[in-house]
Amino acid sequence: MPAPTAGAAGPGRPRDAEVDRKALRAAMEIYAELGWAKFTLDAVARRAGIGKAAIYRRWPTRERLVRDAIEYALVLPAISTDTGTLREDLRELARSMMDHYLGPHGLAGLRLHVEARAYPGLFSGLSATIRRSRVLEARAIIRRAIARGELGERASPTLILDTLMGGVLNHVLATPEELRAEMAARSPRYVDDLTAFVLTAATTIYPPD
Amino acid sequence: MPAPTAGAAGPGRPRDAEVDRKALRAAMEIYAELGWAKFTLDAVARRAGIGKAAIYRRWPTRERLVRDAIEYALVLPAISTDTGTLREDLRELARSMMDHYLGPHGLAGLRLHVEARAYPGLFSGLSATIRRSRVLEARAIIRRAIARGELGERASPTLILDTLMGGVLNHVLATPEELRAEMAARSPRYVDDLTAFVLTAATTIYPPD
Numbered sequence: 132m133p134a135p136t137a138g139a140a141g142p143g144r145p146r147d148a149e150v151d152r153k154a155l156r157a158a159m160e161i162y163a164e165l166g167w168a169k170f171t172l173d174a175v176a177r178r179a180g181i182g183k184a185a186i187y188r189r190w191p192t193r194e195r196l197v198r199d200a201i202e203y204a205l206v207l208p209a210i211s212t213d214t215g216t217l218r219e220d221l222r223e224l225a226r227s228m229m230d231h232y233l234g235p236h237g238l239a240g241l242r243l244h245v246e247a248r249a250y251p252g253l254f255s256g257l258s259a260t261i262r263r264s265r266v267l268e269a270r271a272i273i274r275r276a277i278a279r280g281e282l283g284e285r286a287s288p289t290l291i292l293d294t295l296m297g298g299v300l301n302h303v304l305a306t307p308e309e310l311r312a313e314m315a316a317r318s319p320r321y322v323d324d325l326t327a328f329v330l331t332a333a334t335t336i337y338p339p340d
Numbered sequence: 341m342p343a344p345t346a347g348a349a350g351p352g353r354p355r356d357a358e359v360d361r362k363a364l365r366a367a368m369e370i371y372a373e374l375g376w377a378k379f380t381l382d383a384v385a386r387r388a389g390i391g392k393a394a395i396y397r398r399w400p401t402r403e404r405l406v407r408d409a410i411e412y413a414l415v416l417p418a419i420s421t422d423t424g425t426l427r428e429d430l431r432e433l434a435r436s437m438m439d440h441y442l443g444p445h446g447l448a449g450l451r452l453h454v455e456a457r458a459y460p461g462l463f464s465g466l467s468a469t470i471r472r473s474r475v476l477e478a479r480a481i482i483r484r485a486i487a488r489g490e491l492g493e494r495a496s497p498t499l500i501l502d503t504l505m506g507g508v509l510n511h512v513l514a515t516p517e518e519l520r521a522e523m524a525a526r527s528p529r530y531v532d533d534l535t536a537f538v539l540t541a542a543t544t545i546y547p548p549d
């Protein structure tokens with residue numbers, strides 16, 4: 132039996148792709164909010180506003196559905212950003228992480244990380260794939276900056292990216308629920324300031340050769 | 341009925357404090373690894389190597405035990421660091437966070453954050469307390485640095501602490517399981533480099549007035 136994939140629609144079923152997307156989005160929300168312990172096909176069907184039969188037809192088990200949903204929400208969107216300057220690349224990376232954390236499944240990545248320990252067979256592979264794709268994307272930003280002469284040859288991506296990506300994450304984690312809307316409204320300014328802060332350290336510590 | 345607390349030993353029960361500590365440590369490990377869904381008094385008793393009766397006598401419900409364990413592991417250790425210089429205060433803060441994340445319940449804080457959404461009645465208050473105590477501790481570091489003339493009056497704690505604390509967190513999250521031991525061995529060097537990186541940006545952007 133072929134693995135179900137987002138957007139896979141059989142002949143004569145023209146609306147399948149839309150139903151799939153609804154199911155995957157609902158699945159990701161349920162997983163992000165409640166985690167694997169409370170993840171059921173019933174809950175997903177209710178949240179998606181589609182029939183249980185439609186879910187069961189595509190995903191016979193909750194394991195298949197959660198893995199497809201994580202892939203749909205966390206693996207596929209990770210596309211590389213090449214704006215032509217280090218500042219814009221970093222800003223774009225920070226902005227996309229902020230959007231993700233403030234979005235409907237912002238907790239999903241963190242949850243996946245903590246649950247990979249409890250359910251390694253189900254989640255370790257996906258968790259590693261996401262981690263790898265983020266690290267590779269982020270390293271490419273620094274490599275391009277070195278190639279353009281914006282940073283010295285020995286510039287290490289580690290500190291630049293830990294402070295930028297971790298900065299966004301810590302900012303979201305440190306904000307209490309009741310100040311979340313205010314923080315979201317100010318987030319474009321925060322992303323600018325964070326980018327400038329990290330860039331100052333990077334260009335001072337790793338000046339062009 | 342008074343709430344059970346770590347170290348509370350009644351008269352004629354001299355070994356209670358040690359049993360309590362074992363139970364609380366085991367509870368925190370189980371919670372960090374498996375989360376609330378798989379958190380049972382039985383599992384804690386097995387992990388702690390003590391009788392189920394001893395656990396039940398002190399904590400009649402798993403809710404009471406998990407809250408005491410989180411308080412024991414995450415709230416109480418948050419003590420303020422005042423070394424006399426900004427560099428040492430920041431290094432100490434980064435080092436203590438790294439030690440926490442690499443320790444036996446390093447995932448507990450993240451798990452608490454994601455589970456506070458699923459079980460708000462149980463976890464929101466504790467999560468907010470921990471968040472508040474960390475933010476206050478961290479802000480005090482910046483306030484002292486301004487008072488000593490190491491940073492300008494308008495230095496904002498937000499960026500300095502997001503990049504430092506988030507940097508450590510991202511470093512741990514970005515490291516695959518199989519490289520964890522190597523990362524732990526290099527962590528003192530990483531903490532020094534991260535501190536220097538953040539300090540460079542902070543003193544450049546917020547120079548003393």
